[in-house]
Amino acid sequence: MQNLLFQTQSPSEPIVILAKDGRAEYFNHFYDADTSDHLFEKLLSSLSWESDRIQMFGKLVTTSRKVAWVGDPDCSYTYSGVPKQPQNWTDELLQIKQKLEQVTGHTYNSCLLNLYHTGQEGMGWHSDDEKELDNSNPIASISLGARRKFAFRHKQDKTTNALFLENGSLLIMHPPIQEYWHHSLLKTKTVMSPRINLTFRKILSKI
Numbered sequence: 001m002q003n004l005l006f007q008t009q010s011p012s013e014p015i016v017i018l019a020k021d022g023r024a025e026y027f028n029h030f031y032d033a034d035t036s037d038h039l040f041e042k043l044l045s046s047l048s049w050e051s052d053r054i055q056m057f058g059k060l061v062t063t064s065r066k067v068a069w070v071g072d073p074d075c076s077y078t079y080s081g082v083p084k085q086p087q088n089w090t091d092e093l094l095q096i097k098q099k100l101e102q103v104t105g106h107t108y109n110s111c112l113l114n115l116y117h118t119g120q121e122g123m124g125w126h127s128d129d130e131k132e133l134d135n136s137n138p139i140a141s142i143s144l145g146a147r148r149k150f151a152f153r154h155k156q157d158k159t160t161n162a163l164f165l166e167n168g169s170l171l172i173m174h175p176p177i178q179e180y181w182h183h184s185l186l187k188t189k190t191v192m193s194p195r196i197n198l199t200f201r202k203i204l205s206k207i
């Protein structure tokens, strides 16, 4: 099997996205284009992708966006009242996690993957503040495929800050960013190609 760790560029200096109430750092080239394309295809074919269910105007709606939840066996979480078991790590995901842990100096025990088929699919304003998450750990977000616009909006003063997440990029959201900011993946009519986003997270141990 290819060793992706040796194929990737070491990330250059990050761009700092937010300056108050938490920090976000952006690395444009966490992976080069060839590795990103390879990872995209592997993740698409090796994981079991399911529709997501979200609350919209008080109703439970099934999304056309697909999700895959991967993690250590003890990383179950409750979703819409249903305890959910993670899928097992694949070779590619373990290699991505290892590189991420080297670069960020933090450990992760789970990864939520989202598959957006076109720009017509996005994700509304939210923060990643589920009670199962260790909120002292950053959340690391890797993007593969189509370039998409991502925005932060401050919960109190409503100021916004947006950036494009490129193929192969890494965005690190440091605490207490989830406490003060919402984020969103904006929909667009101009993107026809798919994108996979991976957010590496740390779930609190139940013991």
Ligand SMILES: O=C(O)CCC(=O)C(=O)O
Binding pocket: 112, 114, 123, 128, 141, 150, 165, 183, 184, 185, 197, 199
């Ligand atoms: O697709 C993205 O870039 C955002 C995904 C996200 O916010 C999430 O999975 O919580």
Ligand SMILES: [Fe+2]
Binding pocket: 126, 127, 128, 183
């Ligand atoms: Fe999120």
